[in-house]
Amino acid sequence: MIRIVDLLNQQPVGETIEVCGWLRTRRDSGALSFLEINDGSCLAGLQVVAEESLANYATEVSRLTTGCSLRIQGVLVASPAKGQDVEVQATTITVIGWADPETYPLQKKRHSFEYLRSISHLRSRTNALGAVARVRSTLSFAIHRFFHEQGFLQVHTPVITTSDCEGAGEMFTVTSLEPAQMQGSAPFSGDFFGRRAGLTVSGQLQAEIFALSHSRVYTFGPTFRAENSNTSRHLAEFWMLEPEMAFCDLNGNMEMAEVMIKYLVKAVLAECAEDLELFDRFIARGVHKKLTRLSDRPFVRLTYTEAIAELERSSRRFDFPVQWGLDLQAEHERYLCEEVAQAPVIVTNYPKKIKPFYMRLDDDGHTVAAMDILVAGIGELVGGSQREERYDLLAQRMTEAGLDLDQYSWYLDLRRYGSVPHAGYGLGFERLVQFVTGMSNIRDVIPFPRTPGSAPC
Structure with missing residues (x-):
């Protein structure tokens, strides 16, 4: 397994890699899903392209929400998208842990720092x-x-x-x-x-x-x-x-x-x-x-x-x-x-x-x-x-x-x-x-x- 920061810095394009992280966003476009994952090693996320031909696309990938933890296997390729050099063409996506979208308190929007202090564990x-x-x-x-x-x-x-x-x-x-034991001149x-x-x-x-x-x-x-x-x-x-x-x-x-x-x-x-x-x-x-x-x-x-x-x-x-x-x-x-x-x-x-x-x-x-x-x-x-x-x-x-x-x-x-x-x-x-x-x-x-x-x- 490799860290996202190393992928983005070394860019071993064409290699098969395995990376783990938490899902930030999922965007669907026709027969594809674009996933952004982050593992905390750097600010930038890694875009993962998931095709509907994946065995668990309909049952799991299409149901992914912010906060889910994933293991991705695939090929690192040059990205045609603006603002990123590489992306992963997924061959396998394994859901390690689900995050309930009804209760997960972090979504893709700006939260106040005061609010975030109330969920210091997240x-x-x-x-x-x-x-x-x-x-x-x-x-x-x-x-x-x-x-x-x-x-x-x-x-x-x-x-x-x-x-x-x-x-x-x-x-x-x-x-x-x-408290009751703390008595006298030398408590x-x-x-x-x-x-x-x-x-x-x-x-x-x-x-x-x-x-x-x-x-x-x-x-x-x-x-x-x-x-x-x-x-x-x-x-x-x-x-x-x-x-x-x-x-x-x-x-x-x-x-x-x-x-x-x-x-x-x-x-x-x-x-x-x-x-x-x-x-x-x-x-x-x-x-x-x-x-x-x-x-x-x-x-x-x-x-x-x-x-x-x-x-x-x-x-x-x-x-x-x-x-x-x-x-x-x-x-x-x-x-x-x-x-x-x-x-x-x-x-x-x-x-x-x-x-x-x-x-x-x-x-x-x-x-x-x-x-x-x-x-x-x-x-x-x-x-x-x-x-x-x-x-x-x-x-x-x-x-x-x-x-x-x-x-x-x-x-x-x-x-x-x-x-x-x-x-x-x-x-x-x-x-x-x-x-x-x-x-x-x-x-x-x-x-x-x-x-x-x-x-x-």
Whole structure:
């Protein structure tokens, strides 16, 4: 059996082939039926010509409807039809599975993404969501390829953790106890792990352990945040890419992140041209041009103070206030990269009060060696920093953040024993997929979105 994408690319005309897929459409013309099948390997379908001389033409082929699964045997021939190079002259058509036309929810018409979210077990069969799946797979593979070429070691950090990296208190608790068993001043002392544990919001802290023994590492996996936000930008379960580099400062961190983003964008441009054309035509006009420009131009760098000054000079009326010391909101981030720089922007040196405890304190004592990469249509795509490698300053920041130093003694040990400057960043994978596809809702770039009140499949 051969994939449709291979048939269309290799075009072994004259050969007898076998191909399987799902029926998109059937059109009858006299003594012929024209079937379009797709197996998910590419956007394009394969036309199959079925003559009424087939043994099961009257009993099965003429009854085929959208969604049926088929095995086709036949000869690949040059196609006289416009818009396709080859087609299959069927010698045998086997119906593997029927699809009831009265209840099958996908027909040859455009369905809203909101409707498709209600049938998440079938939506990957549509053109747009199928294309998203292929782009997502290409990006995932390109991430591993990039870091392998750069000499990074992949580390599998835990999904269950006792450390709240962001300190925001938005972790999902993992427990084997019933509510009535959670009593007293230490309600989790009798729990499975003997202490409170949760689903990870980041693998960064554990990745730092291996960065300080293997120099260059990355972790790429699911993370979880119990943030009760039902918007087009938030998920309760999402994937994070988090590289960590020893002997690296903020500048090296920014350079690595910029090179990586350009590498990933070029991979999609090279390997997903047909899918990008669909997004450019039907989802987000100009997305192909946007990606091409990003891969060819340097990112613009601004300090947080410079970014605030740009926003204050703007005649734009923002919904959220612009003031030094307040965090940038998505509307501010998009304005900076879409209208001020007209390119991706790297904002650095944020006020320490709005950033986590692990970020390295700048010499001014008021800002930290942080960086965010902002892109059009999304806002923040990457967030990172040089980590605080100085024991005393880190312990002070942790105390100010209200963290139990005993609980994080292992993290402080990394500063006691052979500490070095090191840096890293996190990239929200779904935001990257959104950026390269132009999809407006983050729920449509992950196969099975988990959001407040919703966890299908």
